[in-house]
Amino acid sequence: MVGSDSTLEFWFGLVSTLLGILLYVSLWYLLRLKSFSAGPQTLRQAVWILIASTIAIHSLHLADTLGLGLAFVHTSLFQIATYLCIALTLLCIGLLLLLGIRKADHPAQRLLFGGIGISCLLFVPLSAVEYLLATARSFSYQPLSLEYVVNLLINITILLAAVKVLEKQSGSASAFGQLSEQTAQRFSLTQREQEMATLIAQGLTNKEIAFKLGISEATVRTHIYNLFQKVGAQSRIELLNLLHD
Incomplete structure (x- = not known):
């Protein structure tokens, strides 16, 4: 015992x-x-x-x-x-x-x-x-x-x-939709970066984004890195929240 x-x-x-x-x-x-x-x-x-x-x-x-x-x-x-x-x-x-x-x-x-x-x-x-x-x-x-x-x-x-x-x-893909022109201008986003943000909101992975756009996964990572830097986000969730607010 x-x-x-x-x-x-x-x-x-x-x-x-x-x-x-x-x-x-x-x-x-x-x-x-x-x-x-x-x-x-x-x-x-x-x-x-x-x-x-x-x-x-x-x-x-x-x-x-x-x-x-x-x-x-x-x-x-x-x-x-x-x-x-x-x-x-x-x-x-x-x-x-x-x-x-x-x-x-x-x-x-x-x-x-x-x-x-x-x-x-x-x-x-x-x-x-x-x-x-x-x-x-x-x-x-x-x-x-x-x-x-x-x-x-x-x-x-x-x-x-x-x-x-x-x-x-949960409703980010529909609620987020396309970036507003004001949001894109506020963060100085390129057309490709806006496209990346929309695809991220749809829940696509880097590999899926690359396949959808017909570009390499490395190029996708570069665009997403630039997008994160401009918005000041460290994760996809934070990115969507900052762009959506």
Whole structure:
């Protein structure tokens, strides 16, 4: 029984640590996207440093869980440092995202900024509640950890934002149609680039576009690259949203 309890504790610890690392790697990836580039430069630089530090701390916990015997990770000082680093990281990320809401044009983007930002800011008060529950004898059993709750809130936000994008994109082929003359002039698009945008809205792949137009796939990639650069998009969904708005 003791052996099975220790095995269960090992796997829970391993999965929890890996989820923690994945969470911060995901936040790092999101924040480096062009659409998430709002906020003061100083705050952004602080976020990069804090995310790197938090990932490093989680990696130390992972190494200890895997049996490297890093005794210092169990000391009170290191645990306090871990909490403070995570709290400061999520606080700065939350502020950065909430400050960027006013620069977000798309509803899904505003939902991402607001939802993930609030989820990050909730970490500090939620962690205080978790600590109080952990110290109270009547609440010694905790089926849901704070990390799980934060991960859940962020994933729900991402899911809702994806649904918003897909709702708008579902009728993109018919709603998008041909580019308006004003949109084409605003982005200085050539006739071929306008044609590319229309075919992208129809859901065609690069290979299918090349076959339809009778040109090489490399030429299609060049036209689409130029189209993305002019519009300032990093994905097909973002391209359609920017051209459609």
